[in-house]
Amino acid sequence: xxxxxxxxxxxxxxxxxxxxxxxxxxxxxxxxxxxxxxxxxxxxxxxxxxxxxxxxxxxxxxxxxxxxxxxxxxxxxxxx
Amino acid sequence: xxxxxxxxxxxxxxxxxxxxxxxxxxxxxxxxxxxxxxxxxxxxxxxxxxxxxxxxxxxxxxxxxxxxxxxxxxxxxxxxxxxxxxxxxxxxxxxxxxxxxxxxxxxxxxxxxxxxxxxxxxxxxxxxxxxxxxxxxxxxxxxxxxxxxxxxxxxxxxxxxxxxxxxxxxxxxxxxxxxxxxxxxxxxxxxxxxxxxxxxxxxxxxxxxxxxxxxxxxxxxxxxxxxxxx
Numbered sequence: 001x002x003x004x005x006x007x008x009x010x011x012x013x014x015x016x017x018x019x020x021x022x023x024x025x026x027x028x029x030x031x032x033x034x035x036x037x038x039x040x041x042x043x044x045x046x047x048x049x050x051x052x053x054x055x056x057x058x059x060x061x062x063x064x065x066x067x068x069x070x071x072x073x074x075x076x077x078x079x080x
Numbered sequence: 081x082x083x084x085x086x087x088x089x090x091x092x093x094x095x096x097x098x099x100x101x102x103x104x105x106x107x108x109x110x111x112x113x114x115x116x117x118x119x120x121x122x123x124x125x126x127x128x129x130x131x132x133x134x135x136x137x138x139x140x141x142x143x144x145x146x147x148x149x150x151x152x153x154x155x156x157x158x159x160x161x162x163x164x165x166x167x168x169x170x171x172x173x174x175x176x177x178x179x180x181x182x183x184x185x186x187x188x189x190x191x192x193x194x195x196x197x198x199x200x201x202x203x204x205x206x207x208x209x210x211x212x213x214x215x216x217x218x219x220x221x222x223x224x225x226x227x228x229x230x231x232x233x234x235x236x237x238x239x240x241x242x243x244x245x246x247x248x249x250x251x252x253x254x255x256x257x258x259x260x261x262x263x264x265x266x267x268x269x270x271x272x273x274x275x276x277x278x279x280x281x282x283x284x285x286x287x288x289x290x291x292x293x294x295x296x297x298x299x300x301x302x303x304x305x306x307x308x309x310x
Binding site for chain 2: 066068
């Protein structure tokens with residue numbers, strides 16, 4: 001079973017890297033860029049085919065390591 | 081004073097901090113991150129500077145979950161001393177030993193230079209050899225030293241006097257210009273509520289010998305050794 005975990009900064013947390021990317025996009029004349037926030041994507045393959053078990057495992061993975069919940073939110077998508 | 085210096089893959093200041101501790105009179109053992117127990121009689125655990133796991137995921141995140149950190153948390157819970165320097169401060173935050181987190185410097189540049197700090201209080205095991213409010217001259221070398229915490233945590237740190245050091249200018253003024261990385265309230269280091277855990281971004285172990293430019297870092301190690309003897 002495949003899953004994708006997305007980790008993003010919480011609202012209000014400064015993102016200097018996102019700001020730098022935003023500035024670079026504007027300098028490239030990409031039209032209409034208002035703001036950029038940088039995050040992380042993890043593609044994870046799980047041995048289980050049980051969706052509930054996969055959700056529990058991925059939540060634990062996020063809480064224990066993938067996200068620092070002081071500054072980050074996470075989102076789990078489970079695919080086929 | 082029996083000190084255990086933990087070496088993680090990518091630690092590179094473990095030798096320097098061991099030298100500083102030995103100079104102050106501590107007995108030092110080096111401990112590998114995959115070990116599950118601290119040496120018997122350990123008084124102080126040191127999480128040294130460096131780039132553990134290449135700073136992958138988040139600085140200190142993977143090292144913060146190493147096997148030895150369970151023993152380190154138990155040691156801290158018993159009131160044992162834990163000192164995290166630079167990457168060690170990042171590891172201590174990721175391991176839940178200290179609140180908040182260190183993120184990318186606000187200006188995005190790695191900073192490597194001398195830096196003045198104010199010693200916020202001198203009634204702790206780490207700072208008795210200094211004067212309250214003393215300005216010390218140490219080194220900083222980091223890309224992710226920007227300390228942030230939520231408003232409630234920050235208010236608690238300030239209210240309970242848990243800020244150990246602040247970035248300042250040479251006269252001891254805590255100003256925005258003297259802040260090298262954007263840290264909230266110019267915070268360079270913080271204590272746990274029991275004052276037994278200290279995390280700081282600057283490197284006191286760099287300045288322990290006048291031969292290399294200064295000795296202002298010595299006081300921290302001498303304070304610790306004296307605290308154990310007291």
